[in-house]
Amino acid sequence: MRKEKDEPYCAVDFAFQRIGGKYRGRILWYLHLHQVLRYGELKRLLKGITTKMLTQTLRELEQDEMVNRKVYLEVPPKVEYSLTANAKELIPLINELREWADRRIMENPRAGTKMPC
Amino acid sequence: MRKEKDEPYCAVDFAFQRIGGKYRGRILWYLHLHQVLRYGELKRLLKGITTKMLTQTLRELEQDEMVNRKVYLEVPPKVEYSLTANAKELIPLINELREWADRRIMENPRAGTKMPC
């Protein structure tokens, strides 16, 4: 049974509930980079994610109108995921967050190297 | 004992680890709105937060160089929190996330009203 999120206290809260969580950011970013991805392709990109978490996160993103899910009635099955218009509005922001993070990573002597996405 | 965060997989991950979490976004936003806030003021703004979570989150933000902690050696004690330069770079982005969220909230017939922060 799907748990309801806590009522967000304010818009900042609301935003972070939609993009926060362990995999949401990367899923949105990969869908942006590739335009459209199949379930298995996403699973390969999100190395180590379990099917349970991937399916669950995709379903939540779908309910939040952040991703489209397109099912092809073929054998073997084929399902494609893509960003909705709502989510696309966020891409420039996520990109700037990514650049901010890259700067923090470069500043840090320990890390010293950019992390590819 | 402080648990280490999972190694972020990429910069997008890194960014969300720094601004994600239940209260981080709002703390950064409130510190932006008020410039400087005392512990008790933050606690009042984050209605319902426990001292444990507030202290813990502030310490993490401090370690991540997102907030400054200034202690006044007075009785009664006085501690002031403010944003670091690193965190201030994020404010325009958080503000745009907030505006994005406001648009989503207004679109939704159920909600229909902006949420103040």
Next chain:
DNA sequence: CAGTATCCCTGGAGATACTG
């Protein structure tokens, strides 16, 4: 291929009491 269905465990978070 794209998922379900279970079982299980941990750590994020709440409640409460106490202190320099």
Next chain:
DNA sequence: CAGTATCTCCAGGGATACTG
């Protein structure tokens, strides 16, 4: 005032097996 210190709980997430 600005925190510590404990105890507790539960849901987010992992591992594994199975299926249309």
